[in-house]
Structure formats: structure tokens, C-alpha cells
Amino acid sequence: MPPDTLPAAAPAAERDRYVVIGHPVAHSRSPFIHAAFAEATGQALHYDRLEAPLDGFAATLQAFADSREGPPGVRGPARGCNVTVPFKFEARALALRCTERARLAGAANTLRREDGGWAADNTDGAGLVRDIEHNAGRPLAGRRVLLLGAGGAAAGALGALLQARPARLRVVNRTPDKARALADRHADWAAACGVALEAGPLDDPGEGHDVVVNASASSLHGVAEPLDARALGPGALALDMMYGPAADGFLAWAQRHGAQPRDGLGMLVEQAAEAFAWWRGVRPQTAPVLAALRAALPARG
Numbered sequence: 001m002p003p004d005t006l007p008a009a010a011p012a013a014e015r016d017r018y019v020v021i022g023h024p025v026a027h028s029r030s031p032f033i034h035a036a037f038a039e040a041t042g043q044a045l046h047y048d049r050l051e052a053p054l055d056g057f058a059a060t061l062q063a064f065a066d067s068r069e070g071p072p073g074v075r076g077p078a079r080g081c082n083v084t085v086p087f088k089f090e091a092r093a094l095a096l097r098c099t100e101r102a103r104l105a106g107a108a109n110t111l112r113r114e115d116g117g118w119a120a121d122n123t124d125g126a127g128l129v130r131d132i133e134h135n136a137g138r139p140l141a142g143r144r145v146l147l148l149g150a151g152g153a154a155a156g157a158l159g160a161l162l163q164a165r166p167a168r169l170r171v172v173n174r175t176p177d178k179a180r181a182l183a184d185r186h187a188d189w190a191a192a193c194g195v196a197l198e199a200g201p202l203d204d205p206g207e208g209h210d211v212v213v214n215a216s217a218s219s220l221h222g223v224a225e226p227l228d229a230r231a232l233g234p235g236a237l238a239l240d241m242m243y244g245p246a247a248d249g250f251l252a253w254a255q256r257h258g259a260q261p262r263d264g265l266g267m268l269v270e271q272a273a274e275a276f277a278w279w280r281g282v283r284p285q286t287a288p289v290l291a292a293l294r295a296a297l298p299a300r301g
Helices: 030-041 057-066 088-094 100-105 124-135 152-163 176-185 187-193 244-256 265-280 287-296
Strands: 016-022 045-051 078-083 110-114 117-121 144-148 168-173 196-201 209-214 232-240 260-262
Touching (some): 016 030, 016 057, 030 045, 030 265, 030 287, 057 088, 078 265, 088 152, 124 152, 124 232, 144 152, 152 168, 152 176, 152 187, 168 176, 176 187, 187 196, 244 260, 265 287
Parallel strands (some): 016 045, 016 078, 144 168, 168 196, 209 232
């Protein structure tokens, strides 16, 4: 070989490709989580972030589906994606097939490529319930649960919360009609699960709940008193689906009123494990990944 001739570059190894699509998405911890899951389970895949314009989710998703090239050195078929705000309702609408929990929620956070189209799932609720019951050690059966919010996050959580069979579950929202519409959509499922399901305004949350879940945007808006503290029962668990600094206000409020505060980091990891299992047919261990993410977060003041 002449000295000025370089050997041909080896072709990139084929790997199944996954992304998280959102707006914004640069902050997402999903690439770290799924890379850790892949390494632990011996799965050959690549996971990346993909930001979509607010009016361009469908086009972004289609371009990803049609592509075989990822970042430099990465090529392979597009197999699936996670979907974050504000595209969860649109993701469900674009899917050719959906799981029962995505149908019930009316929203999807996980898509899988099947037969030239997308299948939709919603793993948020399963991740939330597992974090509450397994990681936080709070069984939900027979308890009183309060859910704040009526948007995509609440819609993804409600079906799984009902399936855990609390005695009573109340949905409240700043716009009461949205809370009632969400409850009405889940009325048959609540009856099948034997749960008394209620809905109302944010300023009427009821009293003495064992578990309070914040699925609203109050944390993002820096609301110091998200609801009447009488909503918290003695030793209640108060969980915000946000994590990091975004959750600090809600967690401080919970602690101030004697509740056990918990952020959404455990839910994030557990819903990711649920999605990974749906994609790859193997369920990863979550504790090591959650511990690593916790260690990387700044301590709360």
C-alpha cells in the first residue's frame, strides 16, 4: 500500500436506534438511563435526543422513522422513541395501534416501530405506581389519593393509580371542567377497579389524603402554596413528577406541612424501564441507575 494511502474506514456497526423527542429536550436524562439499561442487559442499541419544533412533531417523527443514520459512527434502523412534553397527545393520535393504557390515557410517551407504522404505549402511570409502592414503600391499596392536574401527565398516571386500587381518588385542577372530563373518561375503569373516583377544583382538594401526586405545572411556575395543606393526611407522601430544582418548591411545601416529600426522579427511571422492556423484551434493574442519578443531583437547600 502506498504510504499516503489510508485504509478504508470500517463500516459502522449496525445498532437499533432510539430517541427521546420533545421541546425542549436538551435537559433529558433519558440517554443516560437507556445507555445504562442497555449496558446492564447486553442490548446493542443507541439512544439520543431529538428536538422537534412545536409545530413539527409529525415531520420530525417521520424523518426519524425513515432514517438509518444517527450521530457520526452510528447507523441502523429507527426502532422506537420516548415522547415528552408537549407532544404526548399528538404521539397517541399518530399511532396506528395503541396499548390499552395509552388508549385510556389518550396520550403516549413511548412509541415502537411495527409493520411500517408506530405502536403507542404510556408507561408513565406504571412508573409512578412502582416508584410509590416499591421505591417509597407506600402501598396504595385502600388509601386516599389526590392527583393534581388534568393534562398529559395526569392522564398518563390516572389509569395506573386506579389499578392500584386505592379506596378513593380525587382529581383536582385549576380548570375544574378538565378534571371532570379526565375523571369521566376513566369512570368505567374506576368502577372495574372498585375505586371511588371524584373530581373538582384545585381550591377544593378535600382533606386527609395519604398520597398527593402533583402532575400540574405549578412547580414550573414557582407556586409556593400549590394547594390547601389540609389535603395532606398525617405522614402523607407528597410526590412531584418534576425533579431537580423544578420540584424544590413543592417539596419544600410538603416538608413544611409534615409530609414526606418525593420528587419524580424515581418515576422517570421506572417508566423508562417499562418502556425498555416493551421495546427489548427484557426488564432492567432500576436501583443502580436511580442511585447514580440521585448522586448527580445537587442537594436541596
